[in-house]
Amino acid sequence: MxxxxxxxxxxxxxxxxxxxxxxxxxxxxxxxxxxxxxxxxxxxxxxxxxxxxxxxxxxxxxxxxxxxxxxxxxxxxxxxxxxxxxxxxxxxxxNEKTNSQLGEVVVTALGIKRSERSLTYATQQINGSEVSKNKTDNFVNTLSGKVAGLTITPALQESEVLLK
CATH class of the missing domain: 2.60.40.1120 (Carboxypeptidase-like, regulatory domain)
Structure with missing residues (x-):
């Protein structure tokens, strides 16, 4: 039992x-x-x-x-x-947000979003106005020479991008 x-x-x-x-x-x-x-x-x-x-x-x-x-x-x-x-x-x-403005967000190498003040290392910014000054067919080519450590090799169709 x-x-x-x-x-x-x-x-x-x-x-x-x-x-x-x-x-x-x-x-x-x-x-x-x-x-x-x-x-x-x-x-x-x-x-x-x-x-x-x-x-x-x-x-x-x-x-x-x-x-x-x-x-x-x-x-x-x-x-x-x-x-x-x-x-x-x-x-x-x-529903779309009606009166929201996207604040300043930094995306790190690992894709983690952080506030710029919380980072302990140097960062660089490129504004949309700087990118729109250069009128090229390829968006990636406009970044050439604007970011330290970014090497862009122009090609016929696609550019090769290397970030150190």
């Missing part, structure tokens, strides 16, 4: 763990108010480690449990939070 109750207790404990961790694949698409798809939107589970990014058609796929809260964020758009329900496909619409 004691053996049976131990097995029954173990069975119920494993069944509860199995029911608790039932993730499903949630597919969806992110669009603007006008209906055009947004690529590069960050989709993440709040309080979790699972992330996804939308493809060029605005589609995403993420593994989530019902009740998880998803955050959709993209530069120039308001973030949106959605609670996962029983549906397998969703469509999310992001």
């Amino acid at each position: 004691k053996k049976q109750s131990v097995f029954l207790m173990l069975f119920l404990m494993f069944a509860m763990f199995k029911l608790h961790a039932q993730n499903k694949t949630l597919n969806g698409q992110v669009k603007t108010i006008t209906g055009s798809s947004l690529s590069g939107v960050s989709v993440r589970i709040i309080g979790g480690t699972t992330n996804a990014i939308t493809d060029e058609a605005g589609n995403f796929s993420i593994s989530a449990s019902p009740g998880d809260s998803l955050e959709f964020s993209f530069v120039g758009f308001d973030s949106k939070h959605i609670v996962v329900g029983n549906e397998n496909n969703i469509t999310v619409t992001l």
